[in-house]
Amino acid sequence: MNETPRVRLRERLGAAACSAKCSSGTDTQDLGATMTERSAIWRSVAFLGLGLAWAAWAFAHGKDRWPVPAEAKNVKNPLPATEASLAAAKAIYLDNCEQCHGEKGKGDGSDAPLYSVKPADFTDTHMMEEMTDGEIFYKISEGRRPMPSFKKRLTEEQRWQLVNYVRTFAPKLEPAPKTVGASVTKKVLPHKHQ
Numbered sequence: 001m002n003e004t005p006r007v008r009l010r011e012r013l014g015a016a017a018c019s020a021k022c023s024s025g026t027d028t029q030d031l032g033a034t035m036t037e038r039s040a041i042w043r044s045v046a047f048l049g050l051g052l053a054w055a056a057w058a059f060a061h062g063k064d065r066w067p068v069p070a071e072a073k074n075v076k077n078p079l080p081a082t083e084a085s086l087a088a089a090k091a092i093y094l095d096n097c098e099q100c101h102g103e104k105g106k107g108d109g110s111d112a113p114l115y116s117v118k119p120a121d122f123t124d125t126h127m128m129e130e131m132t133d134g135e136i137f138y139k140i141s142e143g144r145r146p147m148p149s150f151k152k153r154l155t156e157e158q159r160w161q162l163v164n165y166v167r168t169f170a171p172k173l174e175p176a177p178k179t180v181g182a183s184v185t186k187k188v189l190p191h192k193h194q
Helices: 005-016 018-024 028-061 083-096 125-130 133-142 156-167
Strands: 173-175 186-188
Touching (some): 083 156
Antiparallel strands (some): 173 186
16 A cells, blocks of 8 residues: 555554543544644644735835835935025925925825825935935936826926935934944934924
8 A cells, every 4th residue: 555644644643642542532543633634724824924924024125115226226416405405495395295295204294194105204214314315316206106206397406406305304313433342323313404
């Protein structure tokens, strides 16, 4: 007779559980089936756990991620953040961005509750530190539902001014001074916003 590993396992479990059969009155065939069922349940639980872990990771790392082409990420901002350009950008921001992103850039504008995707919070220091100027410029230019594209509404210069302006909302991270034998931490500086 051609034995499968499952049949051999069942026989071994049955033989090992012979004393359990004698004391409990359980048939060894039933015990083997029960062990097989338990094994299937544990496999299902393991796969469910892996599935939930993957879903949680995907939600945390992918759902709201906005992919930006590498060449766009590497584009450098040609405009310095001068007082005049920031003042001009503030007016552009209030006309075009404030209703979704809020006056202070927190993503809490009057239209924000209307959308299933929350507008970006420009006060999130870590998010703003992770994004390059090129990424912000790309997102302003191209848009992504529900955010419109501003490529045809605003000039290239105005879009770069907005990049500088939205950066003013987040407090800057500054590396703490390095000392021998101590860990290096970052400290959040208070942000100065007009």
